[in-house]
Every structure is written in C-alpha cells, then in structure tokens.
Amino acid sequence: MAIVPFDRSVLKVNQAILMVVIVLGYLVGFAYHAAAYVIPALAVMMLAAVASPALNLPRILYVRILRPSGVVRPRVVQEDPAPHRFAQLLGGIFLTVATIFVATGLLLVAWVLAWTVVALAFLNFAFNICIGCILYAQLVRMGVLPLSRAPAR
Amino acid sequence: MILLLAPLIAVAVVTAAALVLRAQRGSQQELVGSVVEPPGDAGGLPSILYFTGVACTICHTAQKPALRALAATDDRIAIREVDIADDPELAGRYRVMSLPTTIVLDGAGQVAGINVGFASGDVLRRQLVAAGMPNATQPVG
Numbered sequence: 001m002a003i004v005p006f007d008r009s010v011l012k013v014n015q016a017i018l019m020v021v022i023v024l025g026y027l028v029g030f031a032y033h034a035a036a037y038v039i040p041a042l043a044v045m046m047l048a049a050v051a052s053p054a055l056n057l058p059r060i061l062y063v064r065i066l067r068p069s070g071v072v073r074p075r076v077v078q079e080d081p082a083p084h085r086f087a088q089l090l091g092g093i094f095l096t097v098a099t100i101f102v103a104t105g106l107l108l109v110a111w112v113l114a115w116t117v118v119a120l121a122f123l124n125f126a127f128n129i130c131i132g133c134i135l136y137a138q139l140v141r142m143g144v145l146p147l148s149r150a151p152a153r
Numbered sequence: 154m155i156l157l158l159a160p161l162i163a164v165a166v167v168t169a170a171a172l173v174l175r176a177q178r179g180s181q182q183e184l185v186g187s188v189v190e191p192p193g194d195a196g197g198l199p200s201i202l203y204f205t206g207v208a209c210t211i212c213h214t215a216q217k218p219a220l221r222a223l224a225a226t227d228d229r230i231a232i233r234e235v236d237i238a239d240d241p242e243l244a245g246r247y248r249v250m251s252l253p254t255t256i257v258l259d260g261a262g263q264v265a266g267i268n269v270g271f272a273s274g275d276v277l278r279r280q281l282v283a284a285g286m287p288n289a290t291q292p293v294g
Contacts, residue, residue, distance in 0.1 A: 006211075030156070080211040080252065108155055115163030123171055131167070134174050137251045140206055140237065 008075040011084055013066060014049065014058035015121040018042060018091070022114045029107070036107055039114050040099040046092030050085055087124070087132025091117050181248040184264045189246050192262030199265065199284035200231040201277060202256040204244055207236070209252040215271050216253040223274040230281065259284040 025038035048055035066072040098113035123129040203220060205212040217234075224230050237244040237252065247256060250269070257266040257280040265284035268276065 026156075026159070080209045082208050082210060083251070108159060111156055111159035112162045115160045116167055118160075119164050119167035123167065129171060131170060131174060134250055137249070140208060140252070 006077055006081045006084075007062075008077055009067070009072050010056070010059045010062050012075070012125060013062045013072060014046075014088070015125040017045075017058055017061075018121045019118050019125065022118050026111055026114070029111070033107065036102045036110060039095055039102050039110060042114075042117075043092055043095035043099050046088055046095055050089045050092060083133035083136040084130065086136040087120075087130050090132045090135070091120065181250065181267055181269075184248065185267065187264055188262045189264060190243070190262065192258070192260070196229070196231075197260040198229055198231070199257060199259050199281045199286045200233065201281070202247070202258060203232055203234045204237055204247070204249045204252060204254040204256075205234060206238060206252050211271055212253040216255070219272070219274045220255075220277070223277055226274075230286070257281060257284050 021038050021042055025035045028035040045057050049058065053059055062072060067074060094113050094117050098110040098117075101107070101110035101113070120131050123131065201220065201223075203216070205216070220232050220234075224232055235243055237249060247254070247264075253268075253271060255268045255272045255277060256264055257268075257277065259265045266280040268280075
C-alpha cells in the first residue's frame with residue numbers, strides 16, 4: 001500500500017479564509033447588517049469542501065494560485081485526513097446553524113457561532129490544535145461515528 | 154452594541170474547551186513509567202501496543218507497513234494490534250485520543266514511550282532499545 005500524502009497547507013488556507021472573512025464581515029456588520037450574509041456563504045464553502053475536493057474552494061485557490069506562486073508552501077505530512085474532514089464538517093454545521101439565526105434576525109447568536117468557528121480555526125492555524133480532530137477521535141473510540149476509508153484530498 | 158459580546162463569548166467557550174482537551178491529552182504522557190495492564194507474553198522483552206481503527210487511513214497505509222517492516226527485522230519484537238472499536242476500554246485506559254497511537258512497553262509492562270500519530274520504524278526501534286531491547290539497532294526506515 002502507498003503512503004497517503006496529506007497537504008496541511010490546504011487546511012491553513014481554509015482557516016485563513018474563515019478568519020479573515022468572518023472578522024471582516026463582523027466589523028462591516030456594525031454599519032451594514034447585510035454583511036452577516038458572509039456566514040451562509042462560508043457555510044456553503046465549508047460543506048461543499050467536505051462533499052467533494054472538486055468543490056473545495058480553498059483547495060482550488062491553493063492548488064491553482066497560492067502554491068504555484070510560492071505564496072503558500074506545501075506542508076505534506078503522513079496523516080489521516082479523516083479527522084480534519086470531520087473538523088471541517090463541524091465548522092460547516094456551526095455556520096449552517098448560524099445561518100438560521102441570521103435569517104431569523106438573531107444576529108448575536110449567529111455571530112457567537114461564527115466567532116466560535118474563528119476561534120477554532122485560529123487554534124488550528126496558529127498552534128495546530130484541532131479541537132474537531134480530538135472530538136473525532138473520541139467519537140470513533142465510542143463507536144459513534146460512521147467509518148470510511150476515503151483517501152486524502 | 155450587544156454584538157460586541159459575540160467574540161468574547163465565543164473565545165471564552167473555545168478557550169475553556171481547548172484547555173480541558175489539552176489537559177486530557179497531556180495526561181496521556183503521565184502514563185509513562187506506569188503499568189496500565191499486566192505484561193503480556195513478550196518474554197520479558199519490550200513490546201509495542203498499536204492502536205488503530207477502521208477509519209484511520211494512515212494506520213493502514215503507513216503505520217502498519219512500518220510495524221511489519223520493523224517486526225520482520227527481529228522476530229523478538231512483539232506487536233499487539235488493538236482496534237479501538239473492538240477494545241474501547243483498553244483505549245480508554247491508555248487515554249488514546251488520536252490514531253494511530255503506538256505505545257512502547259518495557260519488559261515489565263511499564264509504558265516507556267507514547268507516539269501519537271505516525272511513528273517510523275526507526276523511532277520505534279530507538280524506543281525499544283531505550284526500553285531494554287538488546288541488540289536492536291538495525292535501521293528499518
């Protein structure tokens with residue numbers, strides 16, 4: 001069997017996009033409440049990335065622009081990508097729930113959920129602490145999660 | 154202006170969760186030097202306890218081949234493979250938080266080393282030697 005390479009830079013790009021867009025949306029939101037609609041846009045981005053690598057916008061941005069231009073260097077590691085996909089799914093779920101609160105006008109709750117995603121992304125981006133991955137391991141250990149053998153992407 | 158609370162609440166919640174999880178992860182290293190379960194039939198020699206799972210791709214594509222290559226160099230090296238779904242209690246006692254996890258036990262069953270994530274054959278061999286495995290210095294990559 002071949003070793004599965006997994007490029008962590010894709011995750012870093014994803015986390016950077018999340019942090020920048022949410023923080024900007026939050027700040028602009030003080031002047032224009034419609035800026036909260038960055039939340040559903042990011043929810044779609046996250047869930048699409050989990051669904052298929054062809055729909056993974058941060059990956060496309062990284063592979064086609066950031067890596068070739070040398071802005072972001074590859075960080076290929078030998079690692080199971082499944083926990084990171086689970087963490088991305090969690091982020092997507094958080095933002096989807098936040099979207100419901102945006103739609104219902106409960107912006108405080110929506111921004112708390114969005115900022116939770118920012119904080120989690122920052123922990124992973126800066127310190128490689130992946131809370132979703134740790135939760136994933138706990139859930140697999142408890143036999144709660146459906147298991148798959150999907151390759152790295 | 155109440156929206157100003159949003160980042161504060163979120164950061165407080167995530168920080169608390171991170172501290173709890175980090176404390177749990179750190180506690181696994183506290184197992185080093187202790188005996189979690191009675192020593193098996195490794196003949197008084199150091200051995201490896203390997204925690205894996207069906208969904209752990211890197212376990213199957215990298216860790217297991219590395220362990221096989223290591224075992225092929227020295228038939229005294231005993232490797233016990235544990236699927237966490239089959240034995241969650243044992244995984245809990247060794248505080249396994251991530252897969253793969255390889256634990257090097259000395260001849261008395263004391264935890265000598267814990268590797269979270271992929272551990273190469275060379276790393277494991279060094280840990281086995283440090284745990285008292287005689288003449289186990291051949292590199293395996």
